[in-house]
Amino acid sequence: MQSIADIFLFLLETYMRKKRTTIYDIAEKLNLTASCVSRALNNSNYVSEKTRALVLKTAAELNYKRNILATNLRNGHSKTIGIVVPRINQNFFSNIIAGIEEATYEKDYNLVICQSNEEHEKEVKCINTLINQQVDCIVISISADGHDYQHLKNVIDHGIQLIQFDRVVDELETLKVINDNEQASLEAVSHMIEQGYGRIALLEGPQHLSIFKQRKAGYLAALKKYNLPVIHELIVKNAWTKELGAKATRKLLSLSNPPDAVFASTSDFSALGVLEVATDIGFKVPEQLGICGYSNEAFTEITSPSITTIDQYSFFMGKTIANLYFEEMNIKEIAIQPKTISIKPNLIIRSSTSKKSTETK
Known part of the structure; x- marks a missing residue:
């Protein structure tokens, strides 16, 4: 046959x-x-x-x-890895792809790159296409609007290795490469408190995604650590794009008692929206408003003032993902619990939260 x-x-x-x-x-x-x-x-x-x-x-x-x-x-394999990311044009995801490519190139593997544009329906289509192309492995960071993950179960059912990174479905027992989001957020908000900020707003992402739940947990842990109250009017849901970050900031700064800092836990794009609105309204950054983003996008270093952010070591994460796949290929025994690798992000302090340094001038 x-x-x-x-x-x-x-x-x-x-x-x-x-x-x-x-x-x-x-x-x-x-x-x-x-x-x-x-x-x-x-x-x-x-x-x-x-x-x-x-x-x-x-x-x-x-x-x-x-x-x-x-x-x-x-010969029983395609020597091809499929990658599905929410947006290719974000520095974090493009660096992930670059890291994977560097590692796979050495092994003579090919990459097929897809983007979901944060749309669940498109993500499902991408996954089905990769399954039909008989790729050896699918690497994915899930889109924001998805709640049904049958398409990822189908990957496993087809005997294709599935590696989740960054945004993962905790319930699916697959290989995972993640960041320690809670600890990074704890450090970021603690830094802002130590700089003298006391009313710190949180721009949070969709809470059905574990990374955003973890970042919120880090924010709350920092408030608790310094005995600061949780002020619910300062927590804005789903402010995870530049436009939504700007909209949230206009609302926050119009309060009778506005925040003196904003932690844009969703992305640097959201933080950029905060900075643009603050500048437009006339709030001085960092004197009147501290701003911290997340992901260390390239523009954060050249804005005025430069934006404090959290570097997720995305290129290293990409290489880790690829090397994890190749390591698993050589393991004959099936692990009872699939491996999860956690990478500790790094807080990069820039001008947007350096309140004390401006006060001493």
Whole structure:
């Protein structure tokens, strides 16, 4: 019985026959069978040296190019990893991809990159496409609007390795690479309190995503650590884009007793929205309003003032993801509990929260 890979190879070779030289062209010219040509090209011991040399010479004359995808499928793998991210144009995710690519390039693996644009329906379509392409592994950070994860279960059911990173579904027992979001947020808010800020607002992300729940937990832990009250009017839900961050800031700064700092736990884009509104209204940063973002996007270093943020070591995270896959490939025993790797982020203190340094000038 022919395998799926053999059938795929036959269909692929038939389709491409008119567009490029195939083993059938070589076989026809030499009056050999296609299987004989295939064995010769793959250095099989069942072909004589004379036949092998003749096949290789004819292949060169006809400018034959081997179909690597079909060959890999026949060998039981595609040497391809699929990546699904919410947005490719964000520094965090682009660095993740770059880190994965550097590690996979050394192993002669290919990448297929998809973005969900934060849309669950598009994420499902991306996953199904990658499954149909028979990739060896799918790496994903889930979109913000998803609540049903049957498509990720389908990846596992198809025997494809699934690695979740950053935004993960805790209930799914897969390999995971994450950040210590709670500790990073605790350190960020503690820094702001130590700078003299006492009414710190929180811009939170969708709470069904564990990373945003963890960042909120870090914020609350810092308030508790310094005996500051939780002021619910200073906590704004789902302010996780630049536009939503700006909208939330206008509302916060219009309060009779506005915050003196904002922790944009969702992203640096949200923090940028805070900075633009504060500048427009006339709030001095950091003297009247401290601002801290999350992810260390490239623009945070060049804004005026520069924005305090949290570096997630995204490039290193990408390499960690790829190396985790290759390590698991070499492990024969199936782990009872899939491995989770946690990377500690780094607080980068910049001008937007350096209140004490401005007071001493």
